[in-house]
Amino acid sequence: MRHVLAVATALAVSATACAGTAKPDTDPKGAVAPIAWGPCTDIKRPGGQTPAQQDPSVRCAKLAVPLDYNNPGGDTIQLALIKIAATGQKRRLGSLVFNFGGPGGSGVDTLDQAAKQFESLRTRYDLVSFDPRGVERSAGVRCGSDADMDRWVSLNTLPLNEQTRAAGQAANKEFARLCQRDAGRVLPYVGTVNAARDMDRLRVALKEPKLNYFGMSYGTQLGAVYATLFPKNVGRTVLDAPLDPSITFSERTIAQTRGFQREYETFLKSCVKEGCDFGKTVKAANANVDRLMNRLVTRPLTVDGRKLTQGLAATGVAAALYSELSWPFLEQAIAAAIKGRGEALMFLADSYTGRDQRGHYSTQMSSFPAITCVDSAERPDENQLRRTWERSTRISPLFGGEGSGGLCRFWPVPGGDQARHVNAAGSGPIVVVGGKGDPATPYQWAPRLTEELGTARLLTYEGEGHGAYTSGNRCIQRRIDAYLLNGKLPARGAVCEAT
Template sequence: MRRVLAAVTLATTAAACMSAPAKPAVDGDVGAAQQIAWGPCTDIKRPNGQKPARQDTSVRCGKLAVPLDYAKPDGDKIDIALIKVPATDQNKRLGSLVFNFGGPGGSGVDTLDQAAKSLSSLRTRYDLVSFDPRGVERSSGVRCGDAAEMDRFVSLDTLPDTEQIREEGDAANKEFAELCEKDSGKILPYVGTVSTARDMDRLRAAVGDAKLNYFGMSYGTQLGAVYATEFPKRVGRTVLDAPLDPTVTFEQRTLAQTRGFQQAYESFLKDCVKDTCEVGQDVATASANVDRLMSRLAAKPLKVGDRDLTQGLAATGVAAALYSQFAWPFLGNALGAALKGQGQALLYLADSYTGRSPEGTYSTQMTSFPAITCVDTSERPDEATLRRTEDAAVKLSPLFGSEGAGGLCSVWPVKGSDEAKHVDATGSGPIVVVGGKGDPATPYEWAPKLTAQLKTATLVTYEGEGHGSYLSGNKCVKRFVDSYLLAGKVPEKGASCKAV
């Protein structure tokens, strides 16, 4: 399985084909609203795999039963796992604010628990609510093989760019897809974004809101855009941060993200050498040292306890740290240590990206991502397209260039649908889109495109680095978003925020 630069938002710093489900009626009746039995949260996880010490006893978890296939609403059901952080001022409560933090494949249950402190201003007036989308973790999470197989898949090298490396990647993609079908075949056709948007409408009804107040980050922006397209009259105050352009092809997405990560990497190196930089005295030296490190790891992985830090894992670790400028100092130290033969920190970064716990188990982060991505498009790139994409990406960045998600989707065992590619929120209330100029995973060019597609959206531009703007700590972005979500004040056209 080739490394794919997923559009995940990090809330903290640190083979028979099955048919796709039929589309239900737009703005259809959700039926009688369910009562959610909220109770204590017992299985929250931290990125390091440890359970948190529960300090806020008001946090509650629950489940929502939804149809597996919305074309058969009375058929099989699945449970969607939920979490709620109650508003601190219940007398001035505006309702619930539902979050999706990205992926696709990120656990909203785990992430909201981590991010709640950073959302304290919104918590004054809203119950903060999130969920594991269908196909993710506790919500019939997609699994593809055991831990040992996942270790093998995620550690594959991407360098040197040789035919042997490419053939190994192709073989791994096929094996991975077969394991996904074997282990999770029942859920695979039904994990698409349109179905998840309908799940959110069931959630809206269950928490008692006439309209959905929503905050989507990264992939969550596409989910929010699809919800607004399906249910425009039920759109409440909605913010879409680090937006995706759902219309891009795999090739366009891969090249844009490769370019974005390379630019972020170069910005990291420039920032590192301003002070004492363990990677090198100047950008040219630092870059050459990292190149040499990757070459050495490709020739001989670095031992880290009973594990190997491969070139593939090292590159994944670098990519993981580029999602947030807060992580740049840690990345500099990690690369410096690896150059001295100590790979623990770089391996830690890679594990945070792939969802591997210290015990060796994996979340569904790396398995839910392709499952949702591939069912959300009918695109199945042929060999020539994949090779052209990879050749162009490697020219942009030998470190981050790859064939992208198209390689897995080309061998995926389930047909896809293009429903989630077409968004138009005509008839909805105002939507606020926030795009960052230095975002590596969702390049800024996608922000005005999604804004235009929605028809009812206003764009706020953030001039800073990192994936996602609101959780960056920028006071200007926070002021625009909070004013809208708490007071209904829509930013003026052309609103922008400088990095501080």
């Protein structure tokens, strides 16, 4: 799940669904056509080459699903799929479906770019992913133009005063209006319950008796909702960097603000220990970052004709805190910005917001609130948002804000709470993996989700960063591989130390 800053803006259900725990649903809602795999022609990849030119085992396809599952014979949308064939076909276990998070991340692009991190799993599985409904090629939600998005993501979050808050609220209101104008047809139907139903149609189309699934970040909620709706269809399932879908917008904002501030302080300590380029002590380094952010409010840096605002710089810092591997680059980026060069922080911000070198945005920043807001019946009022803003900015002036509630307050379609209540009774065993140093999905959410599911087992990672399996920790990878490849569950209370 992406951390949502105050101006940019997590969890999921169709607006037509009723409140309460999702009920098991064994009906795939109509016939499911077989998948016609073919070359991939529109994957976003550096250099312009398609996967088919580099690796013929990478294939793409479309899968038709109902727009509205209450009217399965009505309009359909096309889900974009990708498959990377197993290298060991003689020992093939079937398909392993991935969701890498967001909500709003493209599974097609991410699997293509990240497949090497799952080579051990590919020895026995076809690796499969998709753009969920409302994302990129799957009826992707777009709100306004690229210029509109440039203005939205550039808004400052400092200084902490009423003028800044008012500007953010006005931008959120206008953004919601643009979403209704440009994507109103699909907005009521992009929630996680419908996405889980789509996954069961994908399972049928793949000819799999059960869904083997690897969900990361928001993908853990999608997997939890799937297990609640289709417990008998759950195969080997891993939920890494889990969120707790039951919490409120305010609780999520406070927890994430605390998580990012803790990770930022850990980064500063590590930076100083190694000889930090922008401060010899933690106090000095932090003061230099504060001065940079305050200066950018009135004097943004020019980068290729654009302005690196304080809001974009804060987004760049947050983006690098997702992975400890990014910390050396973040150190260089901050040091360069202090000296007047903002290219590296702008690069980090663009990587987070989905802006490419041509100035074109992915649907990430539009899909995220579209799914988030329809996934909750919450519509916080001004007093609730002010309390959240005050509490979170006391924790961290840099990372605090109103959170998702600030945009969902103005959202043009209602939401529901069905996907906030999960219970996988009757499913096979599920492995939940929580990281002690995860800023975006704080560790306390892992035991909470494990308990809510009722059929899960918790594996704890003592290291830093968002997501344990892709951290490179061998202990985590061995235990997850043992489960997905051989069905061996981690021992109860299993812990993997950082390396």
